[in-house]
Amino acid sequence: MKKLLSGNEALAYGALRAGVKVVSGYPGTPSSEVIASLLEMDLPGTFVEWSTNEKVGFEVAAGASMTGHRALCTMKMSGLNVCYDSLIGVAYSGCPGGLVVFVADDPGVSAGMCEQDTRGFAVMSDMPMLEPCSLQEIYDMTIIAFDLAEKIGGPVFLRLVTNNSQSHGTIEIEEKIKPADSAPMPPYDPAKYTKAGAAICMQQHRDLIERLELSERYIEEHGLNKLALGKKGGLGIVSVGITNGYTSEALDRLAAAGIDISDISTLRLIATVPYAKKKIDSLLENCSKVLIVEELEGYIEKFCYMEAYKNKFDVRFFGKEDGTFSRIGQYDALLVENGIRSALDMPRTDISLAEPPERLCAARPIGFCAGCPHRGTYMGLEKGLNACGYKKTDVFITGDIGCTILGSCPPFDILWTELSMGASIPFAHGVAYSGIPSPVIATIGDSTFFHAGVPGLVNALQHDINMLVVILDNGWTAMTGMQINPGTHQEFQKTNWKQLDIESLVRGIGVKHMWTVDPYDANAMAQATEQALKTEGLKVILARRECAIQAARRKVKYPQITFSPDSCVGCKKCINVTGCPAIELSGKIIAIDGMQCNNCGLCTGVCPTKALRAAG
Amino acid sequence: MNEHFDIYLVGVGGQGILTIADIITLAAVDKGIDVNFFPTKGMAQRGGFVKAQLRLGREPGSYSPSISPGGSDLIVSMELSETLKAVRYGKPGADYVILGQRWQPTAVMLGKAPYPDVDQVIGEIRGAGGVVHYLDPGNMPGEMRGNLYTLGAICAHSKLSEFFSKEDLEKIIADRWKAVAQSNIETFRAGYSAPTRTA
Numbered sequence: 001m002k003k004l005l006s007g008n009e010a011l012a013y014g015a016l017r018a019g020v021k022v023v024s025g026y027p028g029t030p031s032s033e034v035i036a037s038l039l040e041m042d043l044p045g046t047f048v049e050w051s052t053n054e055k056v057g058f059e060v061a062a063g064a065s066m067t068g069h070r071a072l073c074t075m076k077m078s079g080l081n082v083c084y085d086s087l088i089g090v091a092y093s094g095c096p097g098g099l100v101v102f103v104a105d106d107p108g109v110s111a112g113m114c115e116q117d118t119r120g121f122a123v124m125s126d127m128p129m130l131e132p133c134s135l136q137e138i139y140d141m142t143i144i145a146f147d148l149a150e151k152i153g154g155p156v157f158l159r160l161v162t163n164n165s166q167s168h169g170t171i172e173i174e175e176k177i178k179p180a181d182s183a184p185m186p187p188y189d190p191a192k193y194t195k196a197g198a199a200i201c202m203q204q205h206r207d208l209i210e211r212l213e214l215s216e217r218y219i220e221e222h223g224l225n226k227l228a229l230g231k232k233g234g235l236g237i238v239s240v241g242i243t244n245g246y247t248s249e250a251l252d253r254l255a256a257a258g259i260d261i262s263d264i265s266t267l268r269l270i271a272t273v274p275y276a277k278k279k280i281d282s283l284l285e286n287c288s289k290v291l292i293v294e295e296l297e298g299y300i301e302k303f304c305y306m307e308a309y310k311n312k313f314d315v316r317f318f319g320k321e322d323g324t325f326s327r328i329g330q331y332d333a334l335l336v337e338n339g340i341r342s343a344l345d346m347p348r349t350d351i352s353l354a355e356p357p358e359r360l361c362a363a364r365p366i367g368f369c370a371g372c373p374h375r376g377t378y379m380g381l382e383k384g385l386n387a388c389g390y391k392k393t394d395v396f397i398t399g400d401i402g403c404t405i406l407g408s409c410p411p412f413d414i415l416w417t418e419l420s421m422g423a424s425i426p427f428a429h430g431v432a433y434s435g436i437p438s439p440v441i442a443t444i445g446d447s448t449f450f451h452a453g454v455p456g457l458v459n460a461l462q463h464d465i466n467m468l469v470v471i472l473d474n475g476w477t478a479m480t481g482m483q484i485n486p487g488t489h490q491e492f493q494k495t496n497w498k499q500l501d502i503e504s505l506v507r508g509i510g511v512k513h514m515w516t517v518d519p520y521d522a523n524a525m526a527q528a529t530e531q532a533l534k535t536e537g538l539k540v541i542l543a544r545r546e547c548a549i550q551a552a553r554r555k556v557k558y559p560q561i562t563f564s565p566d567s568c569v570g571c572k573k574c575i576n577v578t579g580c581p582a583i584e585l586s587g588k589i590i591a592i593d594g595m596q597c598n599n600c601g602l603c604t605g606v607c608p609t610k611a612l613r614a615a616g
Numbered sequence: 617m618n619e620h621f622d623i624y625l626v627g628v629g630g631q632g633i634l635t636i637a638d639i640i641t642l643a644a645v646d647k648g649i650d651v652n653f654f655p656t657k658g659m660a661q662r663g664g665f666v667k668a669q670l671r672l673g674r675e676p677g678s679y680s681p682s683i684s685p686g687g688s689d690l691i692v693s694m695e696l697s698e699t700l701k702a703v704r705y706g707k708p709g710a711d712y713v714i715l716g717q718r719w720q721p722t723a724v725m726l727g728k729a730p731y732p733d734v735d736q737v738i739g740e741i742r743g744a745g746g747v748v749h750y751l752d753p754g755n756m757p758g759e760m761r762g763n764l765y766t767l768g769a770i771c772a773h774s775k776l777s778e779f780f781s782k783e784d785l786e787k788i789i790a791d792r793w794k795a796v797a798q799s800n801i802e803t804f805r806a807g808y809s810a811p812t813r814t815a
Contacts (some may be wrong), residue, residue, distance in 0.1 A: 004645055110656050132675040167681040170645055170654040245680030252678070334684035346736040351686030357703035357740040364628070364721050365699075366664055388644070408723070575722060581663050585725045596662065 003173050007035035007165040007543050011102060011158065014142025016043070016176035018098065021069035023048045024057035026451065027480035028076030029111035030162040031104035035074055036483065045178045050483050053421065054079035055449040057085055058101065062090045062155075065097035066193070067183040070146050074102040078113045081454070082421065090155055091125045092204040094211065098146035099155040101127075104165045104182050107130075107295045108330030111162070115328065117296035122157050124272040126208050128215040129157035130224075131241025135169045141270065148218055152211040161242050161295070163330065177379055201497065216274040224270040227279045227287050232262035236287030237302055237344050240269040243293040249333035252339055259346070275303045284313040291343045292319040295331050297422050318343045333520050348415075367409050370582035371548030371598030373519040374404055374472050378412045378541075379577065379602060380517070380525020381470065383440075386532045388439075395438050396431055400424035401481045402445040404472045405545075411579040414540070417442065422452025427471055429460045432467045439533050440467040446502060447477035447485040458509060460536050468532045468539045472519070473502055474547040482550060487606050489546070513539040520545055520548050520558075520600050558599035560615045567611035574603040575613060619789060620673035621779060622683045624705045627694035628719045630662040632763035635690045636692060638670040643780045663719060665698060672779060690745065690774045694762055695719050699737050707746030710729050711774040715751045715766045733811035738815070748775040750813040760803040764789065768807025782808060 003012065012034045015023060021175030025035050027050060039421040041520040047064075054075045061071035075083065080103050087101065104120045122129035128148060132141040135565045142158060192201050219225060230236075239247040243510045247268070252259050267283045269276055272294070280300075284290060284307055292301040298320040308315045318324045324339050326330070355513045382392045392414050397417030399405045400423065408415035419427055428442035444453045449471050457469060477483040484492050486500040493499055503516055511537050515528035525543060532539040546556070575583050575590065580603060582596035592612075604612045617774065623640070625634030634655050644651035646815075655668040669683050685704050691712045693699035699714050716734060723729035738748050749769060756765050770783050789804055790797040 112732055162656075163654065163681045166654060166656065168641060169676075170653055170656075190790070242680060248678040249680060249684075330682065332682050332684040332734070333680065334686065337684075351704075353704060357700040357744070360697075360730075360736055360740065361700040362697040362721055362731045363665070363729060364665055364722050365723075367722075369662060413694070574727065575726065579722060581722075603708060 001453070002170050004168060005158055005171050005173075005428065006033055006168045007135055007572065008104075009037045010135050010139040010171050010173075011142050012037045013090055013161070013171075013173045013176070013246065014139040015044070015072045017178070017179035018137075018143045018146035018160070019070055019175055019179045020072050021046060021097075021179040022064035022071040023072030023074070024051045024060040024071075026051055026054045026057055026079055027477050027483040028079050028104070030106060030165045031074050031076045031160075032480050032483065033103060033165075034072075036481065045181055050477070050485065052486065055082040056133050056595070058083040059086050062086065062095060062099060065095040065099035065155075067186050068097045069179060070098040070150075072100045072102060075104075075327050076113070077103055077105045077116050077118050078420065079103070084121065085117050090196065090199070091127050092208050094154040094207060096153060096186075098149035100142070100145045100149055100158050101155055102158045102160070104160045105296070106162045108162065115296065117299075118157070118159055119272045119299050120297060123299055126212045127155055127157055127173070127273065128152070128212065128219075128271060129159050130271050131159045131541060132270070133164065133242050133244045133431055135164065135167060135171050138164060139171050139173060139583040144222070144224070148215060148431050151213045151218055154211040156215075159241065161586060163242055167193075172229065180231070181356045181575070192224075194389050204225065212274050216277070219274065220270065220402065225276045225279050227266045227282060228265075228266045229282065230265040232286055234263040234265065235340070236265040236283045237292040237293060238267045238269065238283065238290065238304065239293040240272055240300060243336070244268045246331050246333050247338045250336035253333060253337045254340060265339075266378065269300070272299050275300070278305060281307055281311060284308050284311065284315050285340070287315060289316045289343050291324070291339055292317065293325070293331070293336055293339065297327060304447065349461065359538075365409055366404050366406060367579050367581065368403070369548055370580055370593075370596040371552075372403070373474055373543070373545035373548065373600070373602040374407065375578060375580065375603050376519035376522045376545070376600070377470065377472050377543040378407045378414055378523055380415060380519065380522040382412070383522060383526035384529020384533070387526060388533045390439070395441060396428070396436060397441040397443060398424040398428045398431075400442075400448045401443040402477070403474070404443055404445040404448070406462055407443065412577055421448050421570050422456055425453055425456030426465050427461055428469075429463070429465050433467050441470060442467065443470045443472060446471065446473040446487045449502065450500075451487050454505070457506070457511075457540075461509060461511060464509045465538055466536055468529070469540065470543060471502060471506075472543055473544040476547045478548050478549070480549045482547070503542055506542065511538060511540050513537060514542065515540075516542045516544060518545055521600060522603065522605050548600065552598055558601065560600060561592065561597060561599045561604060562613050562615055563590070564613070565589055567608055567609045569611075571608060573606050573608060577606045578603050620671065621690070621776065622672070623670040623690045623776070624683055624688040624693060624702050625668040625670070625692040626698045627666055628698060629657070629666050631694045631719075632761060633692070633694050633716070634668055635763045636767050636770070637679055639672050639785060639792065640670055640672075640776070640780070641790050642786050642792070644672055646788065647780070649779060649785065650676050650687045652679070652681050662742045665701070667700070667701070677689045690770070690776060692766065692770060694766055696734065697732050700732065700740060703740050703746070706741070706746045708742055710746050711749060712746045712769045713751070713766060713773055714719050715756070715762050715769075716754060717753045719761060720731045729735055731800050742815075748814050751807070751810055752813065757806065760806060764800055764812070765807035766805040767768055768804040769812065771804075771811055773812060796814045
């Protein structure tokens with residue numbers, strides 16, 4: 001049947017068709033919709049979960065795979081850094097059930113974080129990685145990835161990029177297959193499933209390399225890579241995954257411009273790893289010039305140079321090494337067209353405008369939503385610092401991943417760093433050792449705290465670090481599109497899942513100085529900050545209030561804010577201090593956008609003339 | 617008629633720009649035209665930059681979701697300043713359907729940062745060889761949804777009409793929100809017959 005789906009949904013349906021038993025992962029744009037869509041479905045026999053972090057998620061999937069079931073783990077590229085320690089271990093051990101690791105890369109950086117190329121992990125861990133291009137290919141290759149993983153007995157990567165994971169179109173799909181309800185006991189096999197001893201480890205290394213060779217044969221036998229040889233001595237093009245689409249389109253553009261492209265040889269790869277040695281050699285032997293089209297890093301290009309050297313092929317390469325393409329950003333058909341034109345010694349297609357139109361565009365910085373509780377936390381934090389005699393610029397405050405990092409944007413401009421999930425606490429810990437003339441504060445959101453914040457807090461507590469940790473608990477993994485986490489209200493947890501309480505956790509490990517405040521009460525936050533900074537040792541402030549967007553969906557109502565235009569003197573303090581998008585200027589005075597305002601009341605605390613007031 | 621048609625849409629979160637792309641996608645599926653709809657929200661929330669790219673009538677698997685610079689047949693914008701981010705993607709001769717709403721960032725509101733005027737935006741489009749169809753938001757009745765109003769104007773002023781008739785799109789709109797079908801169709805028709813400024 002035909003269905004209108006996104007790339008991530010196509011992947012989810014492919015996994016269901018493959019009879020997947022366990023799907024686990026951690027949210028991260030642009031990968032989140034795989035699990036998000038599966039959690040919406042009724043799937044008897046299949047377990048789907050948002051795990052605490054990517055390492056945990058991968059280990060859950062790997063465990064299921066050890067028993068012979070098929071399992072899928074999902075993440076964005078940054079998540080792979082987190083789970084790699086366990087991933088490499090399973091890659092060496094192998095696993096009987098089809099285990100597929102889905103990673104979404106973000107060339108062009110539409111969602112923040114390092115523009116890293118996950119293909120490097122496939123090279124590093126000798127794991128095959130399938131890189132589909134079109135939406136239909138995503139569905140089909142997902143099914144093949146499970147089959148390939150089972151055939152070689154080891155995990156397989158499936159890599160998408162923002163471009164295709166977020167695209168929508170019609171896809172031909174088939175009925176899902178229900179996985180078995182039970183599994184036999186897996187074999188007791190420490191030589192395979194432990195790393196106890198050099199002999200065991202080196203045998204696993206041998207097995208790993210053999211699995212990669214097996215996968216090369218599988219891909220060859222299934223005809224996944226497509227080689228079309230053109231004229232001997234002519235131009236050849238190698239493309240992979242998403243760049244197969246750019247290349248097809250570039251060739252169409254050239255043909256439409258009346259250029260004869262029939263002599264050009266093409267090699268369309270479904271994967272970078274395993275390197276398609278035979279087909280690459282055939283192409284290099286046939287062509288005098290070869291253009292390699294791969295986004296981000298030049299893995300295939302370097303392999304081509306090596307093969308040409310080994311086989312003494314006389315080929316001139318066009319790619320990243322000679323500056324035809326960049327290692328940075330997302331490609332497009334025009335860029336590839338011009339790459340082909342360079343290789344053919346033809347003039348480039350120039351569409352540049354006299355001056356960039358964007359120069360006139362109004363800058364649009366991101367910031368907190370109307371009603372966001374984090375606004376109150378940062379307003380209160382600054383007020384508390386002021387009460388202790390500090391300006392906000394005097395105090396070193398680390399930030400962390402998620403909505404909480406918007407404290408680094410105007411009008412707050414209060415966070416110095418954003419590194420990786422949970423890093424805010426150990427990073428601040430290190431700074432606290434340095435002897436800088438300022439208090440040290442770490443800020444972190446709830447999901448980030450569960451993800452990787454807890455070990456850092458344990459470490460800071462053990463070593464009696466004099467610093468303040470502010471946990472901004474809005475109850476949701478919000479920035480990636482509102483996923484549940486261990487702290488999300490019980491109402492949203494699946495039947496037998498449990499909501500965990502951050503306050504009990506923090507007190508339970510032995511934090512003595514802790515304040516739990518409502519961030520809609522900026523004064524309470526300020527007082528807690530002041531008290532915390534006057535206390536020696538490790539302090540935690542838990543600023544707890546549900547995300548405004550989610551609260552609104554649950555129809556949570558707050559007392560109406562009233563605005564008296566006659567009392568407004570147009571000082572704009574409410575705009576300058578809160579940066580709330582629900583407050584506008586209307587002539588000389590302000591106006592409240594009733595569509596956006598959720599009556600959080602934070603503006604009433606800064607209005608000097610009481611023009612803004614909470615009712616009642 | 618073109619075999620394929622590429623549309624680049626820009627606006628800010630909360631305007632419903634993605635709904636325009638959604639409706640056209642559904643209309644394409646309905647008529648069996650190959651379609652790829654690629655929205656980019658990034659970290660966008662209400663008021664943040666949002667774009668979408670729609671590619672119609674191409675052979676499945678032979679193209680990518682991103683439109684190349686200078687490659688769009690139609691540019692749609694619902695926010696005056698954000699229009700400028702789309703100009704480099706328009707073909708010479710491309711239609712630009714613009715609903716000139718202004719969502720001013722705080723710094724602009726406070727008088728600390730500039731915001732382009734209509735003539736500047738139109739000047740940039742003409743410099744890129746585009747054909748302007750500017751809808752003055754002042755002409756749009758306040759209760760109407762800007763996105764369906766804009767879609768009406770797209771249907772009236774661009775070559776999208778070679779793919780979908782007015783009735784095709786009205787059918788999708790009516791099916792999508794059955795309870796408010798009548799008022800939505802009225803909004804669409806108001807946009808269809810709204811006056812446009814072309815220079």
